Amino acid sequence: SRGVVTRRLFVSGMFAAIGSVPAVAAAASEGGGTTAAPGGRVLRASPGTVVLDGRALQTWAYDGLLPGPTIRATAGGTVRARLVNDLPEATTVHWHGIRIAHAMDGAPGFSQRATQPGDTFDYVFTVPDAGTYFYHSHVGMQSDRGLYGPLIVEDPDEPHSYDHEFTVMLDDWLDGVNGNADDALRKMNTTPHDVTLTSHVLGGTSGHVRYPYYLVNGRTADDPMTYTASPGNRVRFRVINAAADTAFRVSLGGHRMTVTHADGFPCEPVTVDTFVVGMGERYDFLVTLEAGAFPLMAMAEGKAGRAFAVVRTAPGARTPSPNGQVPELQRRTLSYQDLRSLRADRLPPPSRTVTVTLGWRQRVGGNEWTLNGRLANDPMRLRVDQGETIRIVMHNDTHMWHPMHLHGHTFQVLTSGGRGPRKDTVNVMPRKRLKIDVHADNPGEWMFHCHNLYHQEQGMMGVFGYG
Ligand code: C2O
Numbered sequence: 001s002r003g004v005v006t007r008r009l010f011v012s013g014m015f016a017a018i019g020s021v022p023a024v025a026a027a028a029s030e031g032g033g034t035t036a037a038p039g040g041r042v043l044r045a046s047p048g049t050v051v052l053d054g055r056a057l058q059t060w061a062y063d064g065l066l067p068g069p070t071i072r073a074t075a076g077g078t079v080r081a082r083l084v085n086d087l088p089e090a091t092t093v094h095w096h097g098i099r100i101a102h103a104m105d106g107a108p109g110f111s112q113r114a115t116q117p118g119d120t121f122d123y124v125f126t127v128p129d130a131g132t133y134f135y136h137s138h139v140g141m142q143s144d145r146g147l148y149g150p151l152i153v154e155d156p157d158e159p160h161s162y163d164h165e166f167t168v169m170l171d172d173w174l175d176g177v178n179g180n181a182d183d184a185l186r187k188m189n190t191t192p193h194d195v196t197l198t199s200h201v202l203g204g205t206s207g208h209v210r211y212p213y214y215l216v217n218g219r220t221a222d223d224p225m226t227y228t229a230s231p232g233n234r235v236r237f238r239v240i241n242a243a244a245d246t247a248f249r250v251s252l253g254g255h256r257m258t259v260t261h262a263d264g265f266p267c268e269p270v271t272v273d274t275f276v277v278g279m280g281e282r283y284d285f286l287v288t289l290e291a292g293a294f295p296l297m298a299m300a301e302g303k304a305g306r307a308f309a310v311v312r313t314a315p316g317a318r319t320p321s322p323n324g325q326v327p328e329l330q331r332r333t334l335s336y337q338d339l340r341s342l343r344a345d346r347l348p349p350p351s352r353t354v355t356v357t358l359g360w361r362q363r364v365g366g367n368e369w370t371l372n373g374r375l376a377n378d379p380m381r382l383r384v385d386q387g388e389t390i391r392i393v394m395h396n397d398t399h400m401w402h403p404m405h406l407h408g409h410t411f412q413v414l415t416s417g418g419r420g421p422r423k424d425t426v427n428v429m430p431r432k433r434l435k436i437d438v439h440a441d442n443p444g445e446w447m448f449h450c451h452n453l454y455h456q457e458q459g460m461m462g463v464f465g466y467g
């Protein structure tokens with residue numbers, strides 16, 4: 001069975017709350033009568049209200065759901081989705097991690113013009129690889145408001161068997177009463193940089209941003225997401241970090257986790273107690289459940305908060321506390337060095353090496369995050385030829401870590417043992433270097449950027465382009 005991913009609370013007052021937990025009340029749509037792309041679905045972006053911790057917060061979401069609806073496809077199959085823009089701003093949908101046809105990438109200024117309010121855009125694309133992905137708006141800070149959802153591509157030849165599959169979509173949530181993600185960015189860009197970087201070494205840039213809530217599938221710890229199974233069940237968890245500014249350290253109390261996929265791609269199974277998932281990264285793990293009720297804990301790295309859910313196999317078991325101890329969090333942590341790709345197709349050897357320096361500088365009233373000293377408005381350009389493999393050495397010259405994401409491709413992370421994981425997003429830790437090999441097999445001009453959305457919006461965006 002598939003885990004219930006989203007919760008729908010009420011839409012424009014037309015729906016009564018379902019269950020006990022309201023999620024998003026979408027503003028009334030004037031759109032009516034919109035039809036999906038042939039054989040496809042509609043994905044409607046609109047303003048709405050989310051209730052978190054008893055507070056009604058204004059936000060934007062897809063189909064009145066937080067997260068947006070799960071989109072499923074089979075490897076080799078086609079996804080058809082018509083974006084309907086009921087927002088007051090232009091928007092796009094980006095299909096994060098998919099080796100997609102360029103025109104369908106949802107990257108404004110790269111693959112399309114953003115879709116204007118009241119307009120629609122038909123996304124039709126094949127999904128070459130099975131895996132755990134997600135979709136999100138790629139305009140400004142929109143995805144941080146809630147414009148994101150899971151995209152699951154199933155493998156018809158899935159090598160693992162399991163009884164249940166549960167999606168865990170993590171997010172950080174701004175204080176939505178007095179501001180939203182755009183206000184937060186504005187504030188960061190107009191407030192003198194008075195925050196010591198070192199207090200946020202691991203956590204991101206949130207010097208001027210408050211995250212009172214951390215979410216699993218749109219729910220806070222006061223009314224947590226609950227996954228139900230039976231003792232002895234083998235369960236596949238798909239963990240997706242949709243947060244703008246928070247990496248999470250994930251453990252399941254009382255269990256070890258066997259990680260089977262990184263960013264959707266299969267790796268040799270490795271059993272750990274905890275792993276850190278950066279913004280834009282995904283991990284899948286398998287676990288055989290004990291009898292009881294267990295905390296699924298996602299600690300905000302370098303911050304004080306946590307996202308929390310419950311995994312229950314015994315109806316009578318006492319519900320764990322979000323403030324309880326989870327010793328697994330202190331035990332063996334997954335590292336990229338542990339991950340070995342299972343992909344049969346090896347990349348051709350790199351023909352050359354380029355260096356990308358991840359930098360930061362202060363300017364009057366704000367920050368600039370740079371790639372090779374350049375900002376998004378005059379971006380770093382990595383030129384590649386069709387069919388070549390290039391090695392990119394990323395050198396993080398800052399005190400923060402950067403989850404670097406490349407559109408339209410996957411890359412191989414170089415590890416000491418060789419055959420590192422295939423990924424599309426990789427954390428580059430403060431003052432460290434990390435090497436990736438990219439095989440240029442998907443023509444176009446592609447975004448290559450930090451998936452900390454504040455860094456992205458403060459300049460950390462380059463171009464990976466052909467010819
Ligand atoms: Cu998930 Cu360019 O982004």
Ligand code: CU
Nearest residue numbers: 402450452455
């Ligand atoms: Cu960054």
